[in-house]
Amino acid sequence: MFLRQLTYLLALDRFHHFSRAAEACGVSQPALSAGIRQLEAELGITIIQRNRRFFGLTAEGERVLAWARQTLAALDGLRQEAALAQDMAGGSLVIGVIPAASQVVPVLLERFRAVVPALHVEVKICSSRDIVHLLREHTLQLGLMYLDQVPADSPFETHTLYVEEHVLAAAKSMPLPAAKTIKWKDISTVPLCLFTTEMRSRQLVDAGFREAGVTPIILLETNALELLHAELLSGRLASILPVTALPERVGPEGLQIRHIGPSVSPEVGLVKLDHSNGSAVLERIWGVVHSLKLDDVYTF
Template identity: 45%
Template sequence: MFLKQLQYLREIERYKSFSKAASACGVSQPALSRAIRQLEDELGIVIIDRKKKVFGVTNEGARVLKWAHDILKSISELRNEVSVTRQAIAGHVKIGVIPTAVHIVPLLLEAVQARCGDFASEVSVLPNGTLIDKLVSKELDIGIMYYDQCPQAKAFEVRTLYAEQQVLAASRTFQLPEGEDISWDAASRLPLALLTREMRCRQLVDVGFQTAGAEPTIRRETNSLELIHAEVMEGKVATILPILSFPLRVPPPGRLRMLRLPGFSPGAVGIVRLSEQITSEFASDVWDIALNTNFQDNIDSLCKPRPVPPTA
């Protein structure tokens, strides 16, 4: 039995397609199919139910898949352990995070560094579905995502990290009200760039406008935070996003104003992992550090107005 066969099997389960799995693995579909046939012959069982029009695995195949995930996870941990030993570092952790929570990661990693010393990490920015899949396949140790999007099942352990703070952000080219707040009605009259409707962040924004009885002026819809940031900084549009989704260290003070929207129902961002998974001691330490780090104070401080530098 070769590790490549188990990797192929994992990707087939993920994509529910031989052709997509082959593309993800960088091999031809015939080569991938042949490898799975060889694995089935070696084990003396049928793993993939090829009689059904819809992809499925047999009962025996489901057990093989579980072993495949465990074996591949163990191999990954072994490689990480060897790397940790060679580099003389505290450990290695794999974290997945949704795009709108990406700036929580530096805060977490700083807290881990302060507690544990030098360490290695892999951070993947992923949509909810992919993040969950990678937790299930044990390719991630920890996921950070909207709490209400986390799987509420015994197989997962879920905890809340912080309440999200969404703000309206615009450059100084727009005339915005003085103070720290803006009404939903005033926000609706600005040309807005928003995330697409399937994203949880956008759904919360839509609820805010609907509750206020306001119809937003939408000029851009995209799943790219980078595009929204670029257009906002160019002064073409305003936006409503979680404050932690902005490249906070990039805009100089005064270039961007951020105003709170009264009555906004914030989403809760949570941390999730497989409850049954035997993680490394270091990954468990990172989990505990995340739960004991006060992210809320950092978010609240970011929502305060930033001073405008004096003009020459």
């Protein structure tokens, strides 16, 4: 069995098309098809549902795919270990990040690169649920997410970075209640732009309104933080956002901020698979993670 055959299988699962998978692997379509058939012959099972086209994986193929992901992830860790034995300056890391915490990433990278200067990082914006799934599949090495979304009795190690606080934010031209801390019912007359309902941050906001027995005025919903910032800074709409998701740069007029009470304050932190064969880069980064606490940075 060749590792290249496992790479072909992962490419097929990604592209669901023989030609595009072959192109991504840098081989011809017949070579890729032959490699998959050879893998099936060696294992004595049918992996691919096909005629002239790719129709998906068989049940046995799905199990082989999961094993292939784990094997190639372990191989990548071995390669990084070998590279770091020569030079601890580099390595790579793939991080999944919830949208509400995307602005925390530069702070993390600054700390990570203090110990791995040439660290290459790929950042994927995902929901907490997707981060858990992708960590299990070894597609991600780290997740930045709500820790109450980590399944109980799961094979994950976690570290809390900060406790999230939601605030009401608006341009100074918008009329808001004068008190520094306001209640959910006080916000019910303010036109809002919010994250979409599948996002955990929005679910916490909805719970606050629901418990207060009021219905908010929501004029825009999006999963794009940049769009929320644009509406917020334009003065057209206010928003309820975690402190970590507030715009880092605002105009000369600035923003008005109101604390909201009572509200749920979930923990946000980093998550990785709890296993002993992690890459040298990941283990070195995780050592840095244990020294990180960002509550002072993200408290308004």
